[in-house]
Amino acid sequence: MLFRTFCSMLALGATCPALAEPVFNRISSFATVDNMAAGEDRARPTSAEIMTATPDGNELIYSDSPLGAIGLIDITDPAAPKPLGNIAMDGEPTTTVVLGETAFVGVNTSESYVKPSGVLRSVDLKTKKVVASCDLGGQPDSVALSPKHDMIAIAIENERDEDVNDGALPQMPAGFVVRLPIKDGQPDCAGKQVIELTGLAEVSPEDPEPEYVDFNANGDLVVTLQENNHIVVIGADGKIASHFSAGSVDLQGVDTEKDGKLDFTGSLKAVAREPDTVAWLDNDHFATANEGDWKGGSRGFTIWKRDGSVAYDSGPDFEHALIRIGHYPEHRSGKKGVEPEALKFAEFDGQKLLFVGSERGNAIGVYDVASPAQPKLLQILPSGIAPEGLVAIPARNLMASANEADLVEDGGARAHVMLYERAEGKAAYPTLVSEKLLGWGALSGLTVDPADASVLYAISDSAYKAQPSIYRIQTGQQPATITDKIVLTKDGEPAKKIDLEGIAADGKGGFWLASEGNPDPEKAVPHQILHVDAKGAIQKQIELPADLVAGSTRFGLEGIAVAADGTLWMAVQREWKDDPKGQVKLLNFNPETGAWAGVRYPLDKGEGWVGLSELAIHGDRMYLIERDNLVGQAAALKQVTSVALKDLKPAPLGGDLPLVEKRVEHDLIPDLKQWKGYVQDKVEGMAITPDGTVWTVTDNDGVDDASGETLLWSFKLGAAQ
Template identity: 35%
Template sequence: MTHEAHRLRRFVSIPSIATMSLFRLTAPAFASALTFVAAFATTTPALAVPPTGRFAMVHHLPVDGVAEIITATPDGRTLLYTSADAGALGLVDIRDPARPAHLPRVDVRLGGVGEPTSVAVSPDGRYAVVAMRMDDDVANTRRGFLRIYDVRDPQAVRHVKDITVGVGPDSLALAGSGKTLRAIVAIEDEETDAKGDATLDGKRPGRIDVVGLQDLYGGASSGLQSIELVEALKTLPGAIYPQDPQPEFVSISPDGRTAAVTLQENNAVALLDLRHPRQARLLRVLSAGTVERQGNADLQRDKEIGFKDSFSGRREPDAVTWVSNDVFALANEGDGKKGADGSLPGGRGFTLMNTRGAVVYETGERTEQQAVLHGHYPDSRSAAKGVEIEGITSARFGGRPYLLVGSERGAFLEVHEVSDPQQPRFVQLLPTGMSPEGITTITRRADGQQLAVTANEGDGSINLYRFHAQGAPAGEPQIVARDGSMPWGALSGLTTDGSHLYTVPDNAFGQSRIWRLNMAEAARGRVVIDQVVPLTEQGQQLKVDPEGIARVADGFWIASEGATVDGNELIKVNAAGAVQQRIKLPASVQAKFANAKTSTGYEGVAASADGQTLYMAIQRGYDLGKPQAAILKLHLPTMAWTSAFYPLEQHSKDAKTYWMGLSEIQLMEGGPGGQDDRLLLLERDKGGGEGRAINAEVKRVYSVDAADVVEGAVLKKTLVKDLRQDFHWLHEKAEGMVVFKGDLWVVNDNDGAGWTRLLNAGKP
């Protein structure tokens, strides 16, 4: 079936808001729903989402520290990555990509000083070349180094020698091989001041260093050649900070004849002629130009996603890669300030450009629209640089050329097939760990496996993906909106009516809402958000902080977490999303909290089958100094409240930093009388995400007997599922849980943008 056959429909008809047999809209709710839909449907066109991609994730590996720039040995058996915070070169054995293993890491600092900024491996796999920045800043001119290591035995890496280069080296790439081997190094020299400003316009101009490495193979080294850029930038129309070139990233053309070096802050690209084996030459400096977006961008940080704004954005590319000997691709991250002419930094996508500076293809709004469909669009960055495309690389997989595009803020890898550079074909969007920085590809393994790899700075992790020429097998389902009128993210609770799942976001979105998840294609690797219900009160937008949802016969109960104790609230809405009832914590329960200003509160709600009893999970209980949470029970006919205590685990490394809490509650009814009813509780620590993937320890589902929830009781819990141990769960916010058709499903809150993992954990 063609991709066009799967093109997503616009969400504009009333049956798309809700099936009429289920949702009976009042006039105010009807008008509010239409307004809610129109805000997105008129500005975000439908895009094709292929039913299957070519890449499948095979592992998500936590690292000790951060992972930034990553590469691999040519045989594809070992990964090497830079970890600036540790001053180290990390190595990973990936002989079996599904079971990677850390190897001894190498301290690359000189006398305890310096940070690695880039690493490259020689074509024969013998040497790793590491660029080292030596803690320079505006007041300290400390030249950098290339540190050369023999990596033939990755278990015992051996230092070979050091070569001094310019101040503040950033990216490097290797050209040639053996007795023609050279390193092309972007000498950025950021000269950062105390405020973090690195655009000081000319106090210490950056440059490009070409470093001879021929002597590693017995040849005569061509030494250090520095290529200055100031004069070329002065003659380039529209160049930013022409007195202060800041080379950022280096890529070598497939034929090895040309190097492309981005000058990010200058909004330019330098091309070097490498044909002479000992003397490089500056061919030209090209303007990266601007991206024009008319009525299809979101520039408002307002907790809503709607593409209706316009802007002119300087591309200011970070990474660059070649898709042919004549065409290269730019990752248009942006790194400057708003221009005097009103232009913004960053193009919010990627561009294909030829070596004469002509644009071959511009992604425009399409990359951000795909991010919206997949729940990866960061509205918190709308007023800044949107998805911030930072990494980009290319390789041939299955005999065809592919372009892999990494979003720092959206935490994804966008895959395009580029047989025709003028019409790249979107293949899929792959979730990554937080803030992917480096991307590499592995295509020449002896076993035929072809891989793509990302190094994720934000959560300190590495993702490995395997290419499948005939289409990737179905794995854990990926959630996708049916069309762009249903932006989504931050899933914080789950419930079901037996046929579909329903979910709510927390306050990452402005107006509260309910999404319906169509599970029909879950076994084939996709779950579709096919309906959205805006929540309203007397016809006005409801803006609360939903953390849990429970389906009942005539609508839903929403558990909203308060900023303080008295803000916790149960909200009953009908099937159309209109508020029917609001219930605050009674004074008797509020008085149990040690501090009335604490922000710990509702994280989930469950309802009995008859709808008369509700159970709520309080994240960390009444006293933050005690390792316990609270479970509340409310009998609605009598408004009788009961509270019991749930014992929490403790993190083995740092119990204070990685504190425990409850994220969800579900009721499993065992039969008449309720004596066999069980409450399932989702317990998690603060490890993972910004707390680093390696610190994720407790992501577990426990059960307690519902009959034991009596006033003041300390509940006895039984382990049901260990998500960290049994399912390699590294996400911090395991937030939603529901039993659907006999299986336990768990989802994480992606804080509005990023990887949303929807896991079928099997029978509870």
């Protein structure tokens, strides 16, 4: 199975044959802000957390904690989801389950951590009104509906305050599990059963803090006590059948330090699993996502037998799979890595599938778990930012993810729900993988190998400031493959204070590189160009003229190209202090004479800011990427333009620079929409082969406040869009 979509995670360079096995591909995404009513403040944070579907599979319902509401989406046409609005919950919604035409929503109404409270609200989905509430006696987290539709279970977490005593346990009052029988389609509040969980866990037996609950077909309930690193199985009779520690794992081949480099040679000993989400696979096995929340987090998932023995543990394998597709969050290395949090099990046409969502890696692993002791990785799907909830709708061959992060306050992507369809075909994602655990991401420039047009070289920017690198990419198959990583060195050590944003092959096996620089004294990265050999050793470092740098900003060099006369051309991303508004410099440098010159380039107007991200020379024209800095629905300007080389008549710096005329060649926004996610912000790399094929790549920002998606694609110059 693994070979069918990834051509083996161990040998991703192999060409994938066309097979008719069904695969999941993203078909649409829905921004939760679109559920706001007309006239509402769309600048408010919103979210999509835990999510469920109506029995007919035509609606999705997600909890929106920032708005204190549940959001509804019409997915009758899953390729074009429509807003159905929000329903206020008078509290913080946690988890929703649906029976018939009624949604049952766990709502946190707590006054404080020490005075927790909560209710289960009944919502008529036709009228969109709250019609009843059951007092739960504490703060609810997970809610589960039994497969027989005769019982609702709620984990009453009574969560800890992480700002008190560094979040250490115990913090009273203790949590518990509530079971509510269902009579005539409604919970029987008077029949509420409280199941105490104190005295079980070794970590803090007086403060269990139950996190997640799930029923199996027999009515047994499994409960995770995340901070306590413990698991409890409650029988259908409501009595505790068994309980056991979730144990720990030793990890090899992991990055353990947040240090600006990708180093997967570390190890961790006795890491507590601290499982979050749990899901039954059958009546005898269940899986946990081992996110960690206090002291642990083993970066993977575990499949358990109900007696507490381990049938399978992924160890670092799940994280390694995300590393190979560029979804590793290096900024989380000192903590819990990719943080698996969401889980969902479902059968699609008899195929038993487990979906594992990485909260920090922003991706979903799809595993065949026909044999619980030997799961097989089939695919990794792009999820959006921080997948919190997963929904499977096998009857419609659909799956959906709810992504909680809303970056509106930072001008970033909004929270999204994303939908995927299972059908015959090829996986559209990933577009780029590495053969080994090279570690890569934040690609910011491209160039073509002069000796082999099927080979590209890319660079990573300051997301990995302690490890500036060049990557060799073999195209010609889907996905393209990174076959080598060349770390820049100076005097035999990894180079420092470099922010790579442009690369051009020098035709002699080496490369010219552009480093963006930052004049901020605290950053102190110089604006410069570098010449390196084939092994990445720096041969020359050439700083920009002092008079020019005096007017610089942090928005510096973006892209570099070698002209036919041997001079170098570089684009400056945005206006510097000496530029007229709406004009940026294209700089020219002669390596033989050391002379600098330039021209000015006219930027289009747009929202946010507009600037240049890359340039390349092909035929008789220079091609540039011009874009705004906006993302998602706000993105309006991402394009390839060109300037005739005959019109590039650079003048010496310090005087008037000629203004060139540009021509728009290609709108990149339709290209960016083909993966059916939100429109990515940073189209930063472009290279053109001799036959006019344009390769373009996005910068995934090192998976830091970004989806982590790297989109690599090509098109022909002059081709109709």
